[in-house]
Amino acid sequence: MQRRNFLKKTGLGATGLASIPFLSSWSKPIGEIQPKTIKKAVRPIVVCTWNFHNATSKAWEILNSGGNALDAVEQGVMIEEADVTNQTVGKGGRPDRDGNVTLDACIMNKDGNCGSVVYLQNITHAISVARKVMEDTPHVMLAGKGAEQFAYEKGFEKENLLTEQSKKEWLEWKKESKYETIINIENHDTIGMLAIDANGDISGSCTTSGMAYKVGGRVGDSPLVGAGLFIDNEVGGATATGVGEEVVKTVGSFLIVELMRQGKSPQEACEEAVNRIVSKNKNYNDFQVGFLAINKNGETGAYCIHPGFSYSKYDGAGQSDNPSGSFVKK
Secondary structure (H helix, E strand, C coil): CCHHHHHHHHCCCHHHHHHCHHHHCCCCCHHHCCCCCCCCCCCCEEEEEECCHHHHHHHHHHHHCCCCHHHHHHHHHHHHHCCCCCCCCCCCCCCCCCCCCCEEEEEECCCCCEEEEEEECCCCCHHHHHHHHHHHCCCCEEEHHHHHHHHHHCCCCCCCCCCHHHHHHHHHHCCCCCCCCCCCCCCCCEEEEEEECCCCCEEEEEEECCCCCCCCCCCCCCCCECCCEEEECCCEEEEEEECHHHHHHHCHHHHHHHHHHCCCCHHHHHHHHHHHHHHCCCCHHHCCEEEEEEECCCCEEEEECCCCCEEEEEECCEEEEEECEECCCC
16 A cells, blocks of 8 residues: 555544654653753953963953953053063063064954054054054054054154163173073063953954064064964954964964864864974974963863963953963973
């Protein structure tokens, strides 16, 4: 007998089949289906490389009062740029081997717009000049004298960035002029900051005076969008610290965001980025690289080559220092 005729004679249409108890038992009872767990988004939140408490405190102050992530990441890192005791960022930064303090910085907002300055001299707040490049020009990056002149036109004041302490240490270094990248000291040369505001929008900033006693004109990863910093408002953000040359070679921050887009957690993505650097460098024992990442949900992750890297976090639970895992174990 044909199936169609059988159904007609027995009165079993589509509705009838669905109502038969033994047929419905083929599927799992609704009460036993476990819904997918959705974690509550953490916002607002700010994180930055290393334990720069004053920086995350300033950024949190802005976020907690309803401010946006872009203002938070700019004003947060400005604290360190102005701190002359921090010899890795802004005023008081260690000079290149010719005695010039040169700054690199970039900033990126929720819309993917970005601004950058490289080899900037005589201006303390490189991050703010980078923001002006983003907002007031059709360009992404300005360099050297052009960046400096642009800053003056925007009202920034000329300052001597070489403090007596940094000058004294530079003159002492010149006696031997030995260049070496001391892990977690000279390479503790960057503050990268990532923030999510109450609206769920993400922004990031990165600023540095670069490696101590570098060759004049050297630029690292910090002002390079995709290397030292990258933001995608649909996914998350990442930033880097350490030997910038190695971060540039793998476009590290962009890589981490893309890995998160593919489903990896911030922690997994940071670990993969470090592993790629290590796999391509037999001399990885001689330098440090650290990554910090945050996803759209406010989950964070960090990883580095050598022990010692950490990051500061500020959210509704308060401020905390978070040691990073490392490829090389203690």
